[in-house]
Amino acid sequence: MASQYFDASTQTGLDGFEYFYDEAAQAPYLYNRTTREFITFDKPRSVESKGRYVLEHRLGGLFSREIDADNGDLVDAMNRGLAR
Structure with missing residues:
Protein backbone atom coordinates (compact mmCIF):
# COMPACT_ATOMS: atom_id res chain seq x y z
CA MET A 1 0.00 0.00 0.00
CA ASP A 42 9.17 -1.15 6.29
CA LYS A 43 12.26 -0.49 4.24
CA PRO A 44 15.54 -2.42 4.34
CA ARG A 45 17.01 -0.02 6.90
CA SER A 46 14.17 -0.59 9.39
CA VAL A 47 14.07 -4.35 8.81
CA GLU A 48 17.81 -4.65 9.41
CA SER A 49 17.41 -2.63 12.60
CA LYS A 50 14.69 -5.03 13.77
CA GLY A 51 17.04 -7.95 13.17
CA ARG A 52 19.72 -6.33 15.33
CA TYR A 53 17.09 -5.69 18.03
CA VAL A 54 16.17 -9.39 17.98
CA LEU A 55 19.80 -10.38 18.57
CA GLU A 56 20.46 -7.73 21.21
CA HIS A 57 17.41 -8.79 23.22
CA ARG A 58 17.84 -12.52 22.62
CA LEU A 59 14.42 -12.88 20.97
CA GLY A 60 13.28 -15.83 18.87
CA GLY A 61 13.40 -14.30 15.40
CA LEU A 62 11.67 -12.10 12.84
CA PHE A 63 8.30 -12.53 11.18
CA SER A 64 7.07 -11.15 7.89
CA ARG A 65 3.40 -11.27 7.10
CA GLU A 66 3.63 -10.64 3.37
CA ILE A 67 6.70 -10.62 1.16
CA ASP A 68 5.22 -11.22 -2.30
CA ALA A 69 5.94 -7.61 -3.29
CA ASP A 70 9.53 -7.77 -1.99
CA ASN A 71 12.22 -7.78 -4.65
CA GLY A 72 14.58 -9.42 -2.18
CA ASP A 73 15.66 -6.24 -0.41
CA LEU A 74 13.64 -6.92 2.75
CA VAL A 75 14.61 -10.58 3.03
CA ASP A 76 18.26 -9.60 2.51
CA ALA A 77 17.89 -6.97 5.25
CA MET A 78 16.47 -9.63 7.58
CA ASN A 79 19.53 -11.77 6.95
CA ARG A 80 21.92 -8.85 7.53
CA GLY A 81 20.16 -7.86 10.73
CA LEU A 82 20.25 -11.39 12.10
CA ALA A 83 23.87 -12.03 11.09
CA ARG A 84 26.19 -12.61 14.01
Whole structure:
Protein backbone atom coordinates (compact mmCIF):
# COMPACT_ATOMS: atom_id res chain seq x y z
CA MET A 1 0.00 0.00 0.00
CA ALA A 2 2.77 2.47 0.85
CA SER A 3 4.11 2.18 -2.70
CA GLN A 4 1.02 4.08 -3.90
CA TYR A 5 2.11 7.04 -1.80
CA PHE A 6 5.91 6.76 -1.88
CA ASP A 7 8.41 7.11 -4.72
CA ALA A 8 11.34 4.89 -3.77
CA SER A 9 13.61 6.34 -6.46
CA THR A 10 13.38 9.88 -5.07
CA GLN A 11 12.56 8.98 -1.44
CA THR A 12 9.58 11.35 -1.49
CA GLY A 13 5.91 11.08 -0.71
CA LEU A 14 3.20 11.26 -3.38
CA ASP A 15 -0.36 12.61 -3.43
CA GLY A 16 0.15 14.93 -0.48
CA PHE A 17 2.11 12.46 1.66
CA GLU A 18 5.46 13.39 3.16
CA TYR A 19 8.14 10.82 3.96
CA PHE A 20 9.70 10.71 7.42
CA TYR A 21 12.09 8.40 9.26
CA ASP A 22 11.73 8.15 13.03
CA GLU A 23 15.24 7.60 14.41
CA ALA A 24 13.97 6.55 17.85
CA ALA A 25 11.63 3.90 16.43
CA GLN A 26 13.94 3.10 13.51
CA ALA A 27 10.90 3.16 11.23
CA PRO A 28 9.75 5.02 8.12
CA TYR A 29 6.32 6.52 7.79
CA LEU A 30 4.23 8.73 5.52
CA TYR A 31 1.98 11.53 6.71
CA ASN A 32 -0.56 13.64 4.85
CA ARG A 33 -1.15 16.90 6.73
CA THR A 34 -4.35 17.68 4.83
CA THR A 35 -6.13 14.37 5.37
CA ARG A 36 -4.25 13.57 8.61
CA GLU A 37 -3.53 10.07 7.32
CA PHE A 38 -0.56 8.18 8.75
CA ILE A 39 0.98 5.14 7.01
CA THR A 40 3.76 2.97 8.39
CA PHE A 41 5.77 0.49 6.36
CA ASP A 42 9.17 -1.15 6.29
CA LYS A 43 12.26 -0.49 4.24
CA PRO A 44 15.54 -2.42 4.34
CA ARG A 45 17.01 -0.02 6.90
CA SER A 46 14.17 -0.59 9.39
CA VAL A 47 14.07 -4.35 8.81
CA GLU A 48 17.81 -4.65 9.41
CA SER A 49 17.41 -2.63 12.60
CA LYS A 50 14.69 -5.03 13.77
CA GLY A 51 17.04 -7.95 13.17
CA ARG A 52 19.72 -6.33 15.33
CA TYR A 53 17.09 -5.69 18.03
CA VAL A 54 16.17 -9.39 17.98
CA LEU A 55 19.80 -10.38 18.57
CA GLU A 56 20.46 -7.73 21.21
CA HIS A 57 17.41 -8.79 23.22
CA ARG A 58 17.84 -12.52 22.62
CA LEU A 59 14.42 -12.88 20.97
CA GLY A 60 13.28 -15.83 18.87
CA GLY A 61 13.40 -14.30 15.40
CA LEU A 62 11.67 -12.10 12.84
CA PHE A 63 8.30 -12.53 11.18
CA SER A 64 7.07 -11.15 7.89
CA ARG A 65 3.40 -11.27 7.10
CA GLU A 66 3.63 -10.64 3.37
CA ILE A 67 6.70 -10.62 1.16
CA ASP A 68 5.22 -11.22 -2.30
CA ALA A 69 5.94 -7.61 -3.29
CA ASP A 70 9.53 -7.77 -1.99
CA ASN A 71 12.22 -7.78 -4.65
CA GLY A 72 14.58 -9.42 -2.18
CA ASP A 73 15.66 -6.24 -0.41
CA LEU A 74 13.64 -6.92 2.75
CA VAL A 75 14.61 -10.58 3.03
CA ASP A 76 18.26 -9.60 2.51
CA ALA A 77 17.89 -6.97 5.25
CA MET A 78 16.47 -9.63 7.58
CA ASN A 79 19.53 -11.77 6.95
CA ARG A 80 21.92 -8.85 7.53
CA GLY A 81 20.16 -7.86 10.73
CA LEU A 82 20.25 -11.39 12.10
CA ALA A 83 23.87 -12.03 11.09
CA ARG A 84 26.19 -12.61 14.01
